[in-house]
Amino acid sequence: MNRLALLLGASVLLVAPVLAGDRPAPIFPRGMKEPQVAVSPAGAVFVVAGNESSLQVASSQDGKAFSQGVEVARAKVALGCRRGPRIAATEKSVVVTAVSTDKDAGQDGDLLSWRSDDQGKTWKGPVKVNTKRMSAREGLQALAAGPKDELVSVWLDDRNGGKEVMGARSTDGGATWIDEASVYKAPGTEGICPCCHPSVSWNAKGEVTAMFRNGVDRARDMWLVTSKDHGKTWIKPQKLGEGSWPGDT
Secondary structure (H helix, E strand, C coil), X not given: CCHHHHHHHHHCCCCCCEEECCEECCCCCCCCEEEEEEECXXXXXXXXEECCCEEEEEEECCCCCCCCCEEEEECCECCECCECCEEEECCCCEEEEEEECCCCCCCCCCEEEEXXXXXXXXXXXXXXXXXXXXXXXXXXXEEEECCCCCEEEEEEECCCCCCEEEEEEECCCCCCCEEEEEEECCCCCCCCCCCXXXXXXXXXXXXXXXXXXXXXXXXXXXXXXXXXXXXXXXXXXXXXXXXXCECCC
């Protein structure tokens, strides 16, 4: 995600797009939360947001005039405190991920994905990303698009006790998810910070980098871990910056 995407994600739902005659108009109904944005390789812009029962995506070909939100799914998902849907766009697909809170459907705590192969007009899914039921219940996750319709998803997972970062990848635009693996697990039983969402991005070399807040010796420092094989395996992580932030301060 580039700087434009980050700025749009912070502002597009609050400062509505200009649709006609320089008159701002909302693209989502009142009550939609946690907007996130993705920019496709062709420059199309997609914004996702959710409420207690629905996920919607609005789109723009030029970043100036946006469509009204199209419903991705009727779904109960984790929202608030940086929990919420994530979105990424490849050359062929637009993909949304979110952690379900739907106990009635038996999906509570599962990371789900939906995909569109027609620029956000219609949506397919959900597809389950995590293989261990309820293991993504913390609701904190990230998604990034790479080359050739590839994506990587990372999330906070508690299948092994304390929180760790898990990841999976897709090579078919989110239709299926494969190679689920531990991105990072802290030594001992402390686990990583349970209340900070991870981030993930691709670079021009096709490498994937995930960032998270660790929990080593009670220090809540930011760490990076990299995959050089498109999210199959992850190499030894490294701490960012100098000094440490004690977790009890």
